């Protein structure tokens with residue numbers, strides 16, 4: 620897959636950000652893990668978060684759909700707007716939020732249920748579909764979009780956990796897609812996969828970006844360069860540099876970015 624930055628750049632009119640983070644800091648108890656980060660994320664772009672282990676990529680990613688709520692010591696300061704609305708406001712329905720801003724994890728985590736149920740569960744609890752035939756349609760379409768349909772269409776009643784690692788990860792992507800999200804967050808989605816399964820997921824990400832805002836955390840510089848149009852480099856809780864992926868990799872402004880992408884640390 621060729622880098623596709625130029626295409627995204629010429630795609631035209633300046634859109635408003637899907638997610639806008641303003642002065643976001645995250646603490647675990649007394650310890651500050653993210654320090655005053657502001658960033659805008661756009662639909663139809665893949666945004667890559669890169670940086671050395673422990674710099675706060677996962678922590679910051681989790682603020683974008685309030686996954687940090689599940690960690691009792693975590694506290695988030697600042698503002699995160701989804702289509703201009705503060706997701707940390709008290710009236711926010713967090714279950715609804717996580718359907719709008721879906722997440723795919725490092726280790727594929729299908730439910731211990733059938734392939735069909737893995738996909739149908741979300742639309743059912745969110746009341747997206749009422750009839751069996753509607754649900755069947757969503758299951759097929761989600762699996763199609765995730766590039767898994769042909770491999771599983773004859774075994775929808777098999778357990779999701781019986782699939783290969785790469786298939787499980789595509790199942791998890793299909794599950795996220797099924798509730799019609801606006802943003803998909805992926806935290807090192809390929810790190811447990813072999814190169815072929817990884818290439819599959821990268822192609823899929825490129826296909827999906829037409830519809831969603833996608834944010835991907837990756838340790839692979841090659842992957843960031845292949846799949847993303849925007850790259851954010853984090854270091855020790857700070858957002859050091861954010862820009863076009865081609866600029867970050869060929870012409871970084873900051874010394875720390877240069878050191879990281881040339882492999883001097885991390």
Ligand SMILES: Nc1ncnc2c1ncn2[C@@H]1O[C@H](COP(=O)(O)OP(=O)(O)OP(=O)(O)O)[C@@H](O)[C@H]1O
Pocket residue numbers: 647652670671672673674675676677678679690692
């Ligand atoms: N649940 C937690 N409780 C306390 N501290 C945490 C927790 N999760 C992360 N941290 C700390 O916050 C900092 C950032 O961690 P985070 O997992 O966000 O880094 P990361 O960039 O995703 O690293 P990696 O590349 O290794 O996944 C680290 O110092 C880490 O020890």
Ligand SMILES: [Mg+2]
Pocket residue numbers: 676677678806836
């Ligand atoms: Mg992480």
